[in-house]
Amino acid sequence: MSADALAVAGLQPFSSVDFPGRLAAVVFLQGCPWRCGYCHNADLQPRGQGGGPRWPALRDWLARRLGRLDGVVFSGGEPTLDPALPAVLDQLREMGYALGLHTAGLAPRRLAALLPRLDWVGLDVKAAPADAGLHDRITGRRGSLHAVRESLALLQRSGVEFECRTTVHPRWFTDADLLRLVSELAAVPRHALQLARLPDEAGTLRAPVGWPSPALLAQARAIRPDLLLRLG
Numbered sequence: 001m002s003a004d005a006l007a008v009a010g011l012q013p014f015s016s017v018d019f020p021g022r023l024a025a026v027v028f029l030q031g032c033p034w035r036c037g038y039c040h041n042a043d044l045q046p047r048g049q050g051g052g053p054r055w056p057a058l059r060d061w062l063a064r065r066l067g068r069l070d071g072v073v074f075s076g077g078e079p080t081l082d083p084a085l086p087a088v089l090d091q092l093r094e095m096g097y098a099l100g101l102h103t104a105g106l107a108p109r110r111l112a113a114l115l116p117r118l119d120w121v122g123l124d125v126k127a128a129p130a131d132a133g134l135h136d137r138i139t140g141r142r143g144s145l146h147a148v149r150e151s152l153a154l155l156q157r158s159g160v161e162f163e164c165r166t167t168v169h170p171r172w173f174t175d176a177d178l179l180r181l182v183s184e185l186a187a188v189p190r191h192a193l194q195l196a197r198l199p200d201e202a203g204t205l206r207a208p209v210g211w212p213s214p215a216l217l218a219q220a221r222a223i224r225p226d227l228l229l230r231l232g
């Protein structure tokens with residue numbers, strides 16, 4: 001597939017937090033088949049061309065930004081589903097960019113084709129890898145966990161640097177669910193909890209107040225001392 005067909009939904013021209021150790025542009029791609037209840041990018045879920053810049057214009061902009069930026073990270077939506085992404089990564093690699101990917105791991109075969117082109121992956125693990133029921137409740141899709149387990153195994157074998165991140169909120173996670181999640185991911189190199197922010201009655205996005213409690217966090221860090229906690 002030609003790189004020019006990339007379905008760009010949007011661009012964040014500069015980020016120091018979306019690709020560890022890099023000053024990166026974040027390119028959002030259109031389309032995701034899952035329906036997570038806390039999704040902040042619901043307008044990126046339908047498939048289509050996306051409302052962002054066309055790839056040739058964005059590629060030229062990135063060529064001019066090289067030096068001030070040193071990385072490009074693809075996010076979404078679910079970027080692995082865009083058939084133009086491998087060709088796009090090859091173009092950016094030739095320019096000299098470090099390349100990152102945010103994925104929910106729902107397309108392991110596509111991820112396998114992308115991994116040799118990538119320097120870093122942020123794998124969104126929605127729930128404990130053995131908790132298929134919670135994973136399906138969060139994604140709104142039955143049988144959604146199997147692909148994620150496969151993607152996680154691929155990453156562990158690949159040698160590509162990666163982090164698992166999980167969006168958490170007491171609407172979906174009990175304290176026991178959270179501890180199970182941390183425990184089942186204890187062997188991955190890095191795991192971050194991202195607190196989901198949900199709209200209040202006035203439509204303002206708010207993180208949960210008082211959760212996880214200090215005691216719960218201490219229990220989680222007894223399992224994994226380097227557990228990260230971020231605002232999602």
Ligand code: SF4
Binds near residue numbers: 033034038039104139
């Ligand atoms: S996988 Fe990501 S983009 Fe897709 S619905 Fe869930 S949160 Fe939104």
